[in-house]
Each structure stands twice: as structure tokens, then as C-alpha cells.
Amino acid sequence: MGLMVALLLAPPQGRYRALVERPLERLRLVFVARAPATPELPPVEEPAHPPPTPAAPAAQAPRQAEAGGGEGPDPILPPARLHDDSGRVLLPADDAWARATRRPPGAAPPPGPPRDPMERKNPVDYRGTRFGKDWTSDGDLADVTRQELVRAQKKVAEFLLGQDIQHAQARPSPEVRFNPARHERPADLGSEATGDAWRAAPISYEPAPGLDGRASRRIREQIAELEAATQGCDAARVRRLLAPALQALENLQRAEYAWARGADPIRRAHELPNAANSAWDQARRALWYAGRQLSGCRR
Template sequence: MPLGRVGAPASAPRVLLYGRDGRPRVPDDLGNALAVAARPPGSLPDGREAGARGPFDRVNPVDYQATRFDQAWRGKGTAGDVALENAHGSVTGAAVTIPLGDGDQPARARPPPSVRFNPALHERVADLGSEATGDAYKAAPIADEPAPGLDGAASRIVREQLAALERDFPHCGALPTAALMRPVRLHLAQLERIEHAFAHGADPVRAEHLLPREADAAYMLARRALWYARQKLAQCSR
């Protein structure tokens, strides 16, 4: 063993892992060895993966050769795509475009069915009101009718019937008549607000779908309140 001085071993040379700029020190011959890039497993040697549709789509391994029958196929998809193309329209790849009439038809809400109102067959009796809560008119056994329109015709009919009711029973007194007229005036005010919103630039979707339903409900309740008030006022003694 070589000794640097008598009785002491010689010190080993100092190995530096990083240079003065802070980068790791790599031998020159190691950089040339890393320059050879390895291909990922399963890749094609001829570079056909460049024609794939996406980074995760596999290339067809069959080397297809075009034939004279290719011009008979108008679509680019499967046989089902071509059948749809012949029947309806154009097919581009897997996306099928089927025309519906003159163009795309927007979705429309289906109106509720016209069913005659029968209080005895109602599912929830609590919805029909009662004498204690002051809304027993909701159980009036009359047929439901849609509002004749949103141009003011529905509220005009209710006002005319309200005036006729006050004219036919002047002997019943102001207090009983006012109590029976209160729900009629309430639903009449709702109907007038709906007509005002329709006539003064309501949202197109609300004007087409919501306002007609709201007008039908207000008109129906006003008619039931009128029928109930007439039945009660008819029992007044002269």
C-alpha cells in the first residue's frame, strides 16, 4: 500500500457528481449510447401508425388493396351505414345524418289530455278544498275548458259572468256576496296578469309553453268559483 507519508495512507481521488453549473456530470461516451431511441412494444416497423385516427386508435393490420368494387360504395362506414345512406341521406364515417322533413324539428311539449273533471274520482281529496279553508269551490263538478285565448277574451268572459252574478242576487247582502266573489276576483287577477305578460313581450319559450297552461288553470278555477258562488247565492232568501 502506497503511503503519502510515514505512518498515514494516501487519500483517494475526489469524485464530483455535479459540475459548477449544477448539472450532473455524465461521461461523454454515455451520451452517444442514449441517443438510440427504442421503439415502444407492439409498434409497426414500417411507420404505418402515423395514419391512425388518434393516439389510442390501432391501425388495421390488414394491408388492404383497393379493387374495382370500391366505387360502388358511396359511404365510408359499414354496410349498415351504406344502407342508411341509400334510404335517408348522407353518411360520413360513423355519423349518420337523417333529414326529418324540411329540417330539424324542435321538441314541443304535448298538451295534457282533455278529461272531464269528476270530484268523486279525484286522487287527493285535499286538493279539492273544503268549507273550513274557504276553497270548497275547487270541487265544483263542471267540465274543464281551456282558456279561449290570451288576447283578453278569457278575462272578459269572467268579468261578464261576475257582473251577471252580482246583478242576479242583489238581495243576498254585501258581506256574503263579497266573500263568495273573493276567489273569483283572485283568479281573475291572475288571468289578467298572464294576458298582460303575453301581450307585452314575454319570453318566447314561456309564451309558447307556460303561459297557455297557466291561463287554462286560472280560467278553470275562476269558472269553478263562479259556479260555486251561484249555487250558494241561490239559497239566499228574498
């Protein structure tokens, strides 16, 4: 270490000292301009007999193709271009791949179709295994716990109820006769003051005959018969008494329209039948009450 310190601290001596003190005298850069030299090409000697033109083989190619069953050399295509003059990408013709993959009989089959240059290669070489169905998706601890709970509940349900589990269905209304005197809350039945006394009509419940248009057709026929039989009554009173029936008829037609126009399966199985049955029952009660009130002026 002492020798290295002495060498570093020692001043330059001899030739090295002269080069350090006079660097400009040692190195000088001079630029000399000169004309570029053109290489001389050797003279081209023309042959005494010109080679035969390739027109003859080209002329014989069609005949050879006809004799060999239509197999001929591919035509010479111009250089490929990726974009046209306006900058749009040029797509190959429909028969470009067929012409490119055409091969003589007995040759090895060509590889698969060319890879799309715009498609990026997947950097992960993933190959599915039989353990793939047991892996959970990426997520935090709460997501993984929720997935495990769902899987456990599904296994327990399959063990208790079997593979084919039937979903719960709405229970239809009971087909019993309605007795207003035994109703638990008489205030829900309506009254003359509120204009909904028709709700307490003592008629038995029955479901709608169907959602194919028969139910609404029957209600319209009953309304037309009642209007024809009460022409001598007050028109304003008749309209007021038939208003609930007309409103129920509109709800019934709306349910039939949704059923005929392809509603979703859940709505067809639960909502539409219940809505049709309720509208059918309300229309029948309103017509019974209107006929009872207009019995004094009917023909």
C-alpha cells in the same frame, strides 16, 4: 504559459515605468475661456430687376379652373396641429379626405383611406383556412373533452333525427269532465272549512278562448251578472265567495298583458298559455260554486 507568467510578474521598466510613476507630469488639462465667434455672412446683393410677383398666376388660377371644368390647384393649408389650446385632439373636417384624394382625370386611383393612428396593428398575420372550423378553442383537457362530446352528440342526433330537429312541447291538459268522487286524494279538493271547496266543482275542463282579452272579458261579465243577481244576499258572504274568482281573473289578466306586450318566445309558447288556461278554469269553478251557494237568495 511560463513566459506569460513571467511577463505579468515582471516589474515595469524604462519609459513605461517613468510614465506610471509620474502620470501628472505627462498629462495636464487646462481650460481656457474665450468668447464665441460669430460667423460673418456675405453681403446680399439686390438684383437690378426684381422678379415678377406670383400674383398673376394666382389670379389666373380661378379662370383656368373654370375653363377646365372646375379642376384647380388645392388651397395652401396651414401646418397641421394635433391638439388645440385646451389639449383636445383636433379631428379633420368632413371634406378633408375628399380634398386630399382629388386627382386630375386619367390619374391612377389613390390608395385606401388613411389608417387610424389610434388603432394598433395586429402583430399576428392570421388568414383563415378551411380547417378553421375543426380547431378547438383554448382550454384545458376537460374543455376539449366537453367540446368533443357535444360535437359527437350533435352528429348522432342529426343522423337519427335529421337536420330539422323539433323541440319538445308541453302536453296540454286533457279536456275531460271532472268527477270529484273519483279523485285519488279527496283532501286536495278543498273543503268548506278551508274556504276552497270550489276546487271540486263538477264542470268539464276547457282551455281559455284566447289571450287577446276575450277570456277576461267573459269572466268580468259573469261576475257582474252574479253580483247583480245577488244584491239581496249578505254582501260579506258574496265578497268571500267571489274572492277566488277575482284572484283567478287577476292572474288571467296578467297573462294576457304579458302576451300583448311581447314576451319571449319560450314563455309565449309554454308558460303563458298554461297560466291562462289554469286561471280560466279556476275562475269558472269559483263562479259555479258561488252561484250554487248563493242560489237561495238570488232574485
